[in-house]
Amino acid sequence: MIVQHDEQKRNTLWNAAISVSSVLIIIIAAFFFIKLFTDNPMEGKWSYEESNLIITVKSNGTAVIEWPDEFDGLDVAVNMKYSINKDAKIFTLHADEDEIKLVAKKSKGAVTTESLDSAIASLEGSYDYSIERNQLTLTEREYGERMVFEKK
DSSP states (O other): OOOSSOHHHHHHHHHHHHHHHHHHHHHHHHHHHHHHHHSOTTOEEEEESSSSOEEEEOTTSEEEEEEEEEETTEEEEEEEEEEEETTTTEEEEEOOHHHHHHHHHHTTTSSOHHHHHHHHHTTOEEEEEEEETTEEEEEETTTOOEEEEEEO
8 A cells, every 4th residue: 555654644635536526427328318318219220121111310300311222233222301390209200301312313314203202101100119128119190000110
């Protein structure tokens, strides 16, 4: 030990060690507590079980919708805006017409605006969501149709 016979110095070192560790514990607990309430539970990459649809939910309010190899072998990705209500567990997807036109234009005629519109229209709307382990279930609020996604 650093101080063998000096009880006063030993107490000072012990108090400093306890103070520093207490402050660290409080900071770490505050970090996890804040993260619990501000974190987006849906953030990540989700793969639809029944088709090759992939939804990547980002933290900036954008969801990237992809259909690998669906449109004539092209990997098509469309950005959609989303909003999430964590209290009511509601997930809402909003389409952007300009984004759809841009993706169709980038494909150089391989994908039409109409085909993208119909694919996006089937996803646009409000959903009740539930997440259990690595499984996301979206239930359409109007008709009750369910889509089950696995986290990638």
